[in-house]
Structures are given as structure tokens and as C-alpha cells.
Amino acid sequence: MAKPKLKTGAQMVVDVLLSEGVDIAWGVTGGAILPVYDALYLNRDKIRLIDTRHEQGAVHMAEGYAKSTGKVGVCVVTSGPGATNIVTGLADAYMDSVPLVAITGQVPTSLIGTDGFQEADVVGITRSCTKHNYLVKSIQELPQIMRDAFFIARSGRPGPVLVDIPKDIAAASAEVEIPGKSSIPLSKFVPTPDMNEIDKMGELLKQAKRPLIYAGGGVINAGAAEDLYKFARKTNIPVTLTLMGLGSYPASDRQFIDMLGMHGSYRANMALTHCDLLIAIGSRFDDRVTGKLSEFSPHSKKIHIDVDPTSIGKNVRVDAHVLGDMRFILKELTKRAGSKDYDAWYDELDGWNHKHPLGYKQDPKGKTLPQFAIDEIFRITKGDAYVATEVGQHQMWAAQYYRFNKPRRWITSGGLGTMGFGFPAAIGVAFAHPNATVVDIAGDGSFQMTLQELAIVKQYDLNVKTIVINNKFMGMVKQWQDLFFDKRYAATSIPAQPDFVKLADAYGIKGLRAETPKETKEVLEEALTKKGPYLVDVAVDEEEHVYPMVPAGGAVKDIVLSKEHDRQKAMEERAKGPKKTTQIHL
């Protein structure tokens, strides 16, 4: 065995990155990370290093890259404020199971614990928002830690891993072998499936008369969209998806009955409430889906396929569950399942859809409706673009009206709900797919949180189309204030805004504005079909609410279908008299 070459810690880091197939990373430079950046510079023909305007931009770009490719996103930042600026992104990746490796510089080992310049206890700060994290204590352990970090990030349920590297260790030299594999076994992250439970599931499938597949982000993380499709088509069972699962089953397929949950369709929520077998695949019974737990899907048996044991029985008791590799489990389940007709069940579903379908009415002479703008984006891009969103009303409308047929096209922050995520995430997607059309559907509140990255769009001439759905409000919060706080608009109005067209121009990017429905059509047609970055400001009606809405902590029977419906319910409530307590779960 040849002796390993003498290398710096920084070079060892780069060696592991290269052997993990990394060809791009994002970050902002700084004192503590200088040695690593220097090594990256020396390898710039193999790894592109994109320096962003803010570290938050860098980490969200890495997320967008990871979400749209399934590969591990890499971000490299300096110590102190550099590291603390990525905490939001790490927490976001943690909640949405995004594989990331974040490398942070740290003060030299001799200064740790002395309140040194730009020192922060990053491992302590990020302990609860990373899958795992490391403070490197010696150059000898550095290569194995880097190898392990990638393994942990992508194995089982993906997640962010942080490696904190003191400057002196990165600058030091040693002869250390770069290990070929991780020191942690795969079984730590992927359980072995219990075949008895799969048989049990097969039995339950046979007995069901109104089954429902409830699939989530886990299907996309497992790369199991095709297996889900085969399973659903063989069994003829209707499919509803969570926000994070959109695209894991083709929306144009007749078995798809829309997104479920707080802003899911009437049909999907009724199906959830009346099914007799709920098949949860890669979904986690989140509170935005379940609402009031005591009234959640009360007549159904529940089966759960997942890779993370902590998701089983956390919120909802299930009758059978299988942990393990989803592709394998779905294949086995498909073998045991038969094809049945559920004509009566589909008739019921069609009936509910007919009663309260998703929809809007755009008056050609009236204010532009946000739903119309988003529908136009869908139509013009033929449903084939990569669509990132920020957080709020526009996000919910995008989920309702942009119908995805493929996984990894829908790039949104679900679990943490991070405003300002979409724009840098779209940039990350554009780096991963330079020839695709990448759209960021943004609210005006969200966009102003990370718009400094417009510089990156310009610098690299990325095909990112940012469509600002502008109602001059924090729309979703305003909706809650309309419904629950008697229209007291505390901190939701955003009157002072930049002229987005002038702002685009200032960054050297094309800017367009639309004030009417007709202008909206024209402006979107140009922005979405012509090559190159665009910033589009679409003025929309601020009075629109997202419907349906199942109020937080409420049951599906509390669903509100429209403003008129809401007014009616409010009158009924008032007629009942004063309530003892007002419980608002936010």
C-alpha cells in the first residue's frame, strides 16, 4: 500500500468533494474559510465555486440544487456570522429532508472557547437543525468525517450535515488516507423491511372498498415515483398528494384527486374523511394535513410505508407499517395487490369534485386574480417548467393550479415555510439545469428578503424568471387577520416597495410590469418563452383568499369553501352565542 501523499486539510476536503461527485458549491468567503477556498480555487476547473451576496442565498441555492437533482448540495461559508447566516437554510433542509453538506470555517483550535474574532459555537447552535454535525479536532479524522458527512446526508431520510473545520486544521499538512467509504453502516439509516407486515398490508388492500393513497415528499426522496405509479395503476386506487409530494404522481392522470390538507381540494379532503383504507407512502401525517387529530380520517384503517421509524405512530396510530427502502416495499406490495374496480368510490369522488371544484373567475376588465396569473404561468410553460415558490398565498395557489407530472420540478419550502427561499432555490435549480425554464413564483413580501441574489442571476446569465405576485401585502397573514382578527392588519401591509422594473434594470436584468389581466398574459408570454433572466411585477387583487381552507386545529367538516361560505359560517357562530375559549392553533 503506497503511503498517502502529504496534503493540507483543505486539499483533503476538496479530494472528498471530488470523489463524491461534487462539481459545484455555493458560499461567501471569509477569514476562517480562506484555506478551504484557496484549495477550491486551485481546483476551479473541476468544482465551480459560486460566491453569493449573502450566506442565506448560498444555502438555499444548495437546497434548490439538491431538491431538483437528488444529489447532495454543498455550501461552504466562514465562521461566526457566516455560519449563523445558514442556520435558517439548515433548519429548512432538516424539516424538508434535503441532503446538504455545509462546511463552515472555525477559528483556530487554540482560540476555540475564548470568544475569538468571528467565533461561534456552530455545532451547538445547529445541533437540533442538522441530521448530524461535527467539529473537526484533528487533521487525522478530517477525511473520514467528510466521507461520513456525505453518507449521512444522503442515506435513509436525507438531511443536512454540518462540518465545522478550524482554520489551523485546514491549513495544516499530513499524510492521511482518504477513506473509500463511510464508517457508518447503511442499516443505521435504512431498516430491513418486515415481510410479514407487507403481507398484512396486502390483506388489508384486498378488503378495502374505498382505499386512498396519501403520498408525500418521501416518494420523491426515495426516487420511487415510477414504483408508485405502477402500484397505483395496478390497484386502480385514487391518489392524493401532500404539498411536498406534488409531482410524485402525474397530476394529469385520472386517478389523481388533487392535494389534500389545509388548502387541499374539497374532493381530496372528503376522500380522506370517508376512505376505509388510508395508504400513507412517504408522508408524515403533518398537522397541515391532519387538522384535528381526533376527527382525522375516522373510518379508515391506516397503513404506513416510510424509512424513518420516528414517523411511525408519532401523530396518528396506524394498523400496519413497513420501514425500509420504499422502492423495494412498493414492488413487493404491487406483487401482492390485485386489480379491482372501485366504480362507486370514483363516482363519489367525481361527485365531490363536481360539487366544489377548484376554480376562479377572472373578469377581463377587473383586477388581475393571482390564481389567473399562476394559471397563465402553467399554460405558457405547458406544465413543464421547474417551479420554485416562496411562502404564502401564492405558494398555495401554485400548488393548486400548477399541475406537475414529474417529480423534482416543484421546489418549495414546506415544513419550515421559509420566506425568501424560492428565489435563491430557483437559482440553484438553474445551475443544475441550465437549459430548462426555471420560474420563481414569489410574493412581494418574500422576494424582498433575498433579492440581493439578482446579482448572481445576472453574473451567470441564468434562465430564472421571477414572477412577483404583487398584492402589496403579506397575503397569507392578511388572510388570517381577515378571518380571525377582524381585519386588524398588524405588520402585513407593504406600501413602500421598490419599482421592480427599475430594480431589475439596476441589476442589468429585464424587468416587466403588468397591471391588468391582458398585460399579465402578454408580459408572462414574453418572460417565460424568451431566453434569459426576467423579473416580472404582476399587480394582483389583494382581497383574494386561498380556498378551500381547513382552519388550523379544525376538522374537514369545518372546511371553508369561499368568502360567502365563510361569512355564512361566521353568522352561524355568532348566532350560537359567546364561546368559552378561542383556541387558535397557528
Place this chain on the structure above:
Amino acid sequence: MRHTISVMVKNQSGVLSRVSNLFSARGYNIDSLVVGITDDPKVSRMTIVVKGDDRVIDQVEKQLNKLVDVIKVVDLTKDDFIGRDLALIKVKAEAHNRSQVMEIAQCFDGKIVDVALKSFIIEVTGKESKINAMVELLKNYGILEMVRTGEVAISRGKKVAEEAETKVKMKAGKAGQSNL
């Protein structure tokens, strides 16, 4: 219900922080947490006493197992196990009641490890209930200071924690019926 959980962890810095962080972040109630090395220098062992219903304990076990540094989690409560606590109690011992204090120490198999003019330090090990009982009695004489470790626990008989099934469906083991 009270559960005594034994956790085998890699002996890495930060493991204790990680485990306690997990508990505080998710709002679980820790009664006590003891950690120490084992015969394998790479492995440490924690004994955690947690209060909660079945669902909470189920989540506690699974969340612990998820941590990269955790090797094995065993809920000892469901099986026969030995739990011991160690206490050092500095108790007032005036001239007129010194011998009574010494007698109490003897009854509980405690050792006097420090003698001063007006006080003793008694070292006692045993089940938590036994130590609680002794403390109650000694309160009558005046406890000046006290320190306890919290429970360490180990399963009875031949069954070794490493070999135990992770997600507990333990069979009722009747190995070695002594109740010391």
C-alpha cells in the same frame, strides 16, 4: 409511567449534549440521566429515567436511535432489571443522637465515610426507593447537604443489552430470580 432506558453511545465529545438537547427540544421529562464509560473505551453507557405514556416512550426510543452516535437503545422497564442509585449524605449528628444516626446508616447498609464533630457523611447505594426512605428518616436529624447520582441500570440474567432487540417486543425473562 416511569421508564428506565439504557442507551449505548459512541464515546465522542458532544454526545451527552446531543441526547439532552433531544430531550429538551421535544419536551420529554427526564427524571435522571447518568452516563459513564464501559469496558470498551469507545463506548459509553447512559441510563435515563423518563416519565411518559407508551406513545411518548416509543418516540423517545426511536428519536434516540436516530442519532448517529447512538449504538443501541433498550427499555429495561419491561424486563427484570437491577437499578441502583448512589447517595452521599452529610447529616447533622449532635452528641445526643450520634449513635441513632449511625444505627440508621447501618440498617440501610450505608457506610460512614466522613466523621466530624457535628456531622457524618453517609455513603449508601441501593434501589431509589431505599435511598428515598433513608433520606426521609435522616431529614428528622437535619440533612446539611446531599448529592445523588440518579439510577444506573442493567438487565438481569444472561441477556446482554447489545444482543437485545431494538424495538422492544421483549419476552418475559425469568433469569435469576434473586431480588437483592
